[in-house]
Amino acid sequence: MRRLSKNRKAVSNVIGTILMILVVVVGMSMVFAYFVNFVKDYQTGSGSSVMELVSIEDVWFRFNTGGNVTIWLYNYGKVDVTVSTFYVNGQSIDFHSLTIPVGQHMNTTVQANNGNEWTPGATYDFKFVTERGSDFEGDYTVPSVS
Amino acid sequence: MKKLLRNRSGTAEIVGTVLFLVILFFFFSNVFLWYNQVNGEMNQVVADKTNSAVGIETVALPGNPVTTYSNWNQPFGGYYDFPFDTGNETLIADLRLSIKANLINGNSSDAGVVQILDCNGIPVDTGLRIMNGSLTWFNMTLPSPSNYIDGNGDVTIRIVYAGSEPDSPYLNISYMAVCADPIALEVTDFGGRDATLSRIWIVNATQTADGQTDHVYADMNESGISPGDTLVAGGSTRTIMLSDQTILAGDGSIRVTDNPAGNLTVNYAPPVGQTVTFRVLTTLGNTAACSYNFP
Numbered sequence: 001m002r003r004l005s006k007n008r009k010a011v012s013n014v015i016g017t018i019l020m021i022l023v024v025v026v027g028m029s030m031v032f033a034y035f036v037n038f039v040k041d042y043q044t045g046s047g048s049s050v051m052e053l054v055s056i057e058d059v060w061f062r063f064n065t066g067g068n069v070t071i072w073l074y075n076y077g078k079v080d081v082t083v084s085t086f087y088v089n090g091q092s093i094d095f096h097s098l099t100i101p102v103g104q105h106m107n108t109t110v111q112a113n114n115g116n117e118w119t120p121g122a123t124y125d126f127k128f129v130t131e132r133g134s135d136f137e138g139d140y141t142v143p144s145v146s
Numbered sequence: 147m148k149k150l151l152r153n154r155s156g157t158a159e160i161v162g163t164v165l166f167l168v169i170l171f172f173f174f175s176n177v178f179l180w181y182n183q184v185n186g187e188m189n190q191v192v193a194d195k196t197n198s199a200v201g202i203e204t205v206a207l208p209g210n211p212v213t214t215y216s217n218w219n220q221p222f223g224g225y226y227d228f229p230f231d232t233g234n235e236t237l238i239a240d241l242r243l244s245i246k247a248n249l250i251n252g253n254s255s256d257a258g259v260v261q262i263l264d265c266n267g268i269p270v271d272t273g274l275r276i277m278n279g280s281l282t283w284f285n286m287t288l289p290s291p292s293n294y295i296d297g298n299g300d301v302t303i304r305i306v307y308a309g310s311e312p313d314s315p316y317l318n319i320s321y322m323a324v325c326a327d328p329i330a331l332e333v334t335d336f337g338g339r340d341a342t343l344s345r346i347w348i349v350n351a352t353q354t355a356d357g358q359t360d361h362v363y364a365d366m367n368e369s370g371i372s373p374g375d376t377l378v379a380g381g382s383t384r385t386i387m388l389s390d391q392t393i394l395a396g397d398g399s400i401r402v403t404d405n406p407a408g409n410l411t412v413n414y415a416p417p418v419g420q421t422v423t424f425r426v427l428t429t430l431g432n433t434a435a436c437s438y439n440f441p
Contacts, residue, residue: 035173043180050181050188055431058347060361070361074344076431078187103429105345143353 049132053077067113075100085129195430197337204438206239211323222317225306232326241288242325252278252315263302292441331386335378342429343376351421364400389413416440
């Protein structure tokens with residue numbers, strides 16, 4: 001044993017091999033971690049967009065409020081949905097994101113007509129886009145006022 | 147070939163590459179299998195939704211007949227008034243009048259003209275004529291019942307003599323009844339898969355300028371409601387009653403009550419003179435709507 005430990009021949013080869021194995025293990029670990037995270041992000045992120053289903057269940061045009069509208073959304077998909085963007089007739093509206101858990105109904109009131117009152121009989125296109133990129137859209141007509 | 151197999155140089159690279167490909171294959175197949183499974187599940191959801199489309203309409207449920215007069219026989223001259231207390235003051239879809247009567251000892255020119263008094267006491271001709279001869283059934287449905295039912299739920303039928311011999315015939319009423327048929331909502335599942343009701347939205351078609359109850363909803367998942375009573379079996383219908391008074395739940399929604407027979411009642415009294423839209427929402431996101439003008 002003492003003879004073996006005193007033998008200095010091929011020491012660099014052993015160290016080199018160990019270093020190589022270390023580098024490979026560390027490198028593969030990094031690749032593995034990246035891949036696991038990538039897959040996880042994909043599955044919880046854009047990959048899950050296919051599981052998002054939202055119904056616009058009610059649109060309430062509010063009069064004398066400077067163009068406010070209260071909208072009820074219902075999440076009947078399989079993942080929680082965060083609505084991040086709201087468009088009226090293709091124009092982006094200032095909107096605080098809204099998270100709707102699975103099977104829940106949520107509502108939001110938005111000033112959606114640039115401070116103008118709603119015009120009875122006019123039709124507006126409302127479109128919601130989620131953080132995962134799904135969109136839900138519908139046309140709604142302002143009712144008459146008594 | 148033998149020479150190639152004995153050549154050990156590059157074996158590690160081959161083994162490493164193969165392992166790397168195996169690992170890559172493992173991850174990609176994992177993602178693919180997950181995506182395939184998710185797509186399958188969501189396709190099933192969409193298929194279930196498509197196969198459980200619903201419709202909603204207002205219907206007149208058969209009301210209990212108020213039978214006030216049977217085997218009634220009096221000399222016929224002038225007119226007789228027959229009041230009926232329907233017991234229902236509001237939410238009546240239509241009135242049904244059933245009379246089995248005849249004139250006795252009259253002639254062919256004698257007739258009993260059946261009228262109904264409107265809310266102001268003014269008689270309106272129903273078009274029915276009770277004639278001399280054998281007992282005859284007369285049945286008719288009167289739309290716009292609010293024209294005839296007063297605030298106490300009373301309806302008055304007037305039978306006026308029309309003929310040449312005023313005191314000669316007898317008016318013989320074997321049976322006379324009035325039915326006030328209440329308005330109800332009927333949800334129909336057009337598909338083959340069961341639908342579960344989630345909400346019924348009640349929206350005033352003409353919005354009041356400052357109305358806070360122009361848009362209200364009845365939550366079908368309210369506590370106390372048996373889940374089975376919100377289910378509409380594929381191809382069948384479920385009737386939902388309306389109440390004559392509005393009762394709100396703690397969250398401001400319309401209270402829904404469930405009786406032991408499994409009938410749901412939405413405790414919502416529609417505003418007078420409003421056209422109200424009822425919109426049903428199922429747990430699978432299907433919607434349907436109908437409107438009704440409450441006089």
